[in-house]
Amino acid sequence: MAHTGKQLFTTLDAGGELTLELDEKTFPEPTGNQVLVKMEAAPINPSDLAILTGAADFDHADYSTGKVVAKMPEPFLSGQKARHGQKLPAGNEGAGTVVATGDGDAAKALMGQRVACVPGTAFSQYAIADAMMCLPLGDHSAEEGASSFVNPMTALGFVENAKMDGAKAILHTVGASNLGQMLNRICLEDGMGLVNIVRKDEQMKLLKDQGATHVVNSSDPDFMEQLKAAIDETDAYYGFDPIGGGQMVDTCFKAMEQVAVAKMTEYSRYGSNQQKRMFIYGRLDFGPTTLTPSYGFGWTLSGWLLTPFLQNAGMETVMRMRQRVLENLTTTFASSYKTKVDLEGMLTKDAITDYRQMKTGEKYLVTPWG
Amino acid sequence: MAHTGKQLFTTLDAGGELTLELDEKTFPEPTGNQVLVKMEAAPINPSDLAILTGAADFDHADYSTGKVVAKMPEPFLSGQKARHGQKLPAGNEGAGTVVATGDGDAAKALMGQRVACVPGTAFSQYAIADAMMCLPLGDHSAEEGASSFVNPMTALGFVENAKMDGAKAILHTVGASNLGQMLNRICLEDGMGLVNIVRKDEQMKLLKDQGATHVVNSSDPDFMEQLKAAIDETDAYYGFDPIGGGQMVDTCFKAMEQVAVAKMTEYSRYGSNQQKRMFIYGRLDFGPTTLTPSYGFGWTLSGWLLTPFLQNAGMETVMRMRQRVLENLTTTFASSYKTKVDLEGMLTKDAITDYRQMKTGEKYLVTPWG
Numbered sequence: 001m002a003h004t005g006k007q008l009f010t011t012l013d014a015g016g017e018l019t020l021e022l023d024e025k026t027f028p029e030p031t032g033n034q035v036l037v038k039m040e041a042a043p044i045n046p047s048d049l050a051i052l053t054g055a056a057d058f059d060h061a062d063y064s065t066g067k068v069v070a071k072m073p074e075p076f077l078s079g080q081k082a083r084h085g086q087k088l089p090a091g092n093e094g095a096g097t098v099v100a101t102g103d104g105d106a107a108k109a110l111m112g113q114r115v116a117c118v119p120g121t122a123f124s125q126y127a128i129a130d131a132m133m134c135l136p137l138g139d140h141s142a143e144e145g146a147s148s149f150v151n152p153m154t155a156l157g158f159v160e161n162a163k164m165d166g167a168k169a170i171l172h173t174v175g176a177s178n179l180g181q182m183l184n185r186i187c188l189e190d191g192m193g194l195v196n197i198v199r200k201d202e203q204m205k206l207l208k209d210q211g212a213t214h215v216v217n218s219s220d221p222d223f224m225e226q227l228k229a230a231i232d233e234t235d236a237y238y239g240f241d242p243i244g245g246g247q248m249v250d251t252c253f254k255a256m257e258q259v260a261v262a263k264m265t266e267y268s269r270y271g272s273n274q275q276k277r278m279f280i281y282g283r284l285d286f287g288p289t290t291l292t293p294s295y296g297f298g299w300t301l302s303g304w305l306l307t308p309f310l311q312n313a314g315m316e317t318v319m320r321m322r323q324r325v326l327e328n329l330t331t332t333f334a335s336s337y338k339t340k341v342d343l344e345g346m347l348t349k350d351a352i353t354d355y356r357q358m359k360t361g362e363k364y365l366v367t368p369w370g
Numbered sequence: 371m372a373h374t375g376k377q378l379f380t381t382l383d384a385g386g387e388l389t390l391e392l393d394e395k396t397f398p399e400p401t402g403n404q405v406l407v408k409m410e411a412a413p414i415n416p417s418d419l420a421i422l423t424g425a426a427d428f429d430h431a432d433y434s435t436g437k438v439v440a441k442m443p444e445p446f447l448s449g450q451k452a453r454h455g456q457k458l459p460a461g462n463e464g465a466g467t468v469v470a471t472g473d474g475d476a477a478k479a480l481m482g483q484r485v486a487c488v489p490g491t492a493f494s495q496y497a498i499a500d501a502m503m504c505l506p507l508g509d510h511s512a513e514e515g516a517s518s519f520v521n522p523m524t525a526l527g528f529v530e531n532a533k534m535d536g537a538k539a540i541l542h543t544v545g546a547s548n549l550g551q552m553l554n555r556i557c558l559e560d561g562m563g564l565v566n567i568v569r570k571d572e573q574m575k576l577l578k579d580q581g582a583t584h585v586v587n588s589s590d591p592d593f594m595e596q597l598k599a600a601i602d603e604t605d606a607y608y609g610f611d612p613i614g615g616g617q618m619v620d621t622c623f624k625a626m627e628q629v630a631v632a633k634m635t636e637y638s639r640y641g642s643n644q645q646k647r648m649f650i651y652g653r654l655d656f657g658p659t660t661l662t663p664s665y666g667f668g669w670t671l672s673g674w675l676l677t678p679f680l681q682n683a684g685m686e687t688v689m690r691m692r693q694r695v696l697e698n699l700t701t702t703f704a705s706s707y708k709t710k711v712d713l714e715g716m717l718t719k720d721a722i723t724d725y726r727q728m729k730t731g732e733k734y735l736v737t738p739w740g
Binding site for chain 1: 417420421445449451453614615631637639640643650653656658660662667668669670672673674677
């Protein structure tokens, strides 16, 4: 029995036109350990926006029902040369009900169950998913399970990574984000130190109400002093940043170094011996990252992505992390949404203009069947 | 018998005045495994310039015999707060003759010998040095031995580090420098791939005449294509850069990623899985390093310093490296100098203006006794 439904595709052509559109499609039968999931809910994550909207001009785009065409400026057009002309699916994760399976035992065991999955094609009415990566949701709703992979595993991944590297505390540059609040709950549970940077007083209150001990406000005139005091108290020389562009990483390295230098008894032209580590795990700001020569040579900055981290961590660690997420889906790992849209609703000017800003606490949930 | 002589000091006060001056000083008697070296030659390395000249304005400085006073601009003045008011010695390395020793056996064994040493106070007529870090020079002249630590151990350190990390080839952004030429000789000896970036045709010729296989000229209009071809041929995803400021690191990451992406069969919004690694080991350019979002998340950039590297590598590796340097002091590890100056000559406007530019192949040698 063939399943047909709507699916979203994103295409960037060499001339700079980015097209988002819905296609009516017949989905293939799952084989082996594949399952076919009737998708009920999928979050729009910052990691989805990279291919959905990127740096394209949606203020002056052509909108019609189920279709948008926007211009992609340079250097972002050339920077994505590898995808020019390719019609790509989108949507990292979501949840729905398994309506067909391959012959594999893992697949067959999921028939009829509600699962969370990571198909990479979640903005769709149906999606083929790998049974091994599906998480049976039991009595949880699709909305509760839709965001059970990207944010929970990323936040847990930060803490796992910090423990592997022997870090005593973590610095997070967007403390009040969905991910940041989750990270705060994990750090409190695990006794890992955490320094949260926020931009507003209400975000500080939000985190403090959730038990956060170190929250500093980058809009305050004494931000640098607040940040240094928090690093001094926690030894947070290990940080994660999803902004990417601008000076936030530089500011964190400066603060870390100034705290370390203040503890030195003798001047060194090379800076402190304190190793400082930052990771960029997103690109809320597409501008260049600037690093100044203000913190010696004892620093390392890396990109951070969930998939390679999980590959390096190994199956046992991943299974342990997945189990922890499932057991705490509506507490530690709960996500909240600003609003719900269907697939057509995703492609309206109002929606795109809103969700592409990735404002704290304003995540969209796509419900493909309306 | 007390030894007295001249020594150079550098002092940055909180008001922004950088003073370089010679002091007449009585040197302490060496104790334990210390030796007192009558210094005969010391190179001015880029790593010395950090505290000697930094970003100060030597075009409008006050010069007198054995003394210069220059203004240090912001943000470099505040950035060096930890040294404000401290009178610091300078000169990482040099060579001379041991004229007094402590009671330790290692020290006594060096009495009367010519040695290379790493006192950190080499711009001086005498220096106290650690016998364990002295390299007996045998029949070599002080000039031949003066640069036997910083450049040789750094160039060897790059190759050791690359081998530890499993890299197949190294990218070096200043191929024709003294250090770069040394690195080229080491890589040829060890069968390590090397991509050299140079700025001029004559530098390309120089390196090719020395057997370099991959040299690309950043002044050529097709620089990026040259660089990508060289990375493709060598698998040089592992690079070292002493410039620091500007876009060189970004350019290298871009070229590495574009080579890796061209080999992918399927587009990924996250870029290639090829890990890209760069190290900044100097600051020829004090401007900010800019990193653009053009190479996914599979990259890591670190500061690199010789001392922590040697500490991590362990004593056995260090001894093996030292032995290799001594055995090849006038061949693989030979340095050349543009000119010699005495301590007063170091502090003239002509000399400072010249050596602070750190031009390729124009290193100064200080001969403290004239």
